[in-house]
Amino acid sequence: MKDIDYSLYLVTNSKDKRNQEFLNIIEESIKGGVSIVQVREKELDLIPFYEKAKAVKEITDKYDIPLIINDRLSIAIALGADGAHVGQDDIDGALARDILGPDRILGISAQTVEQAKKAEEDGADYIGCGAVFTTNTKKDADSVSIEDFKKIKESVNIPVIAIGGIKTENVKELKGTGADGISVVSAIMNAEEPKKASEKLLEEFKKI
Template identity: 40%
Template sequence: MPLTPYSLYLVTDEQQDLQTLLKVVEQAIQGGVTMVQIREKHHDIRAFINKAAAVKTLLARTNVPLIINDRVDVALAMDADGVHLGQSDMPVELARQLLGPNKLLGLSIENEQQLKQANHLPIDYIGLSAIFATPTKSNIKKQWGLAGLENALTQTTLPIVAIGGINKTNISAIAQTGVHGIALVSAISHASSPKQAARELTLLLAQSPPL
């Protein structure tokens, strides 16, 4: 897998309290995580801002970008490095106008039609969801699988981040497709040692060149 900022992309577990989440993020970075996305879908905006501010402070000592899930307003308030949007969030054209040209903008892609449309959108990368079934996302519209991921890589010039059901048992096969990044929640956030989990995953990525 090519080395990119998206290589090992941690998406936080919104069910974890702030102290736990900060411990996970700190350890994950020590283990090799290259990007962090804060996800907060079910709590109030103030809680989201407080969480984002705490993580931003933690990341200030690193070169790891901070991405905000869904909320452009929170990203702007925090001067985060970027935003990741879903298909039902703010239109990416408007998000790009608000964010300006220098912030990262990602978009979740759930089917082939959306993938085709993404080539004409002002985004920096695609989050291809879901590669496999996952308990952290209950409304999955499509499981791409390895074959679907490989095909998606031929349909766009945009970087693709694979997400959904990825762990140490299948990350090597995902990396060998040549995908630009791999996003994980449970495999790191729920590990007994997030640092060790991230380190093991980083090692597996390094040992899995594209076929």
């Protein structure tokens, strides 16, 4: 597996957006520095999800950016996506690894040191850790303090990505945590200029 740059990790949310507008946001964000994209569309049924993910894959393939599918491993495999991401309430991490095989990227969400260690043992390539800030995208998300994030990062040997409520103004608060990347939804998906928003987020992340 090639080295993955997790610096600016975009998670999609197409709610209230026309399809072409949604796809334009994805492409502009990649031009602005997004290094990996996850399709996470919890409100979509199987076929619409597949069709949207397929359209996103055409863009990520064009720019040679890894595509991750949230939760739906069958779609990740059917599309030939680079990997999948699962949460603590989704499929067990070890089973997800078995299904995906050894060559696809597996991301697992973790909010505690114990969960992070298990994720690494189960074969995760990276951990999504948060919510580090208040988020409206996932209102039931458990919060993870900056100090706890740092402990989680120190407990594993795989990349740990900060998620939850991240925007340009608060990236600096992650300084000293060792975060391998920042995962954003609204700060890019709802931005008037996704390319500029991505550039600014990446610029702030590189400062920490």
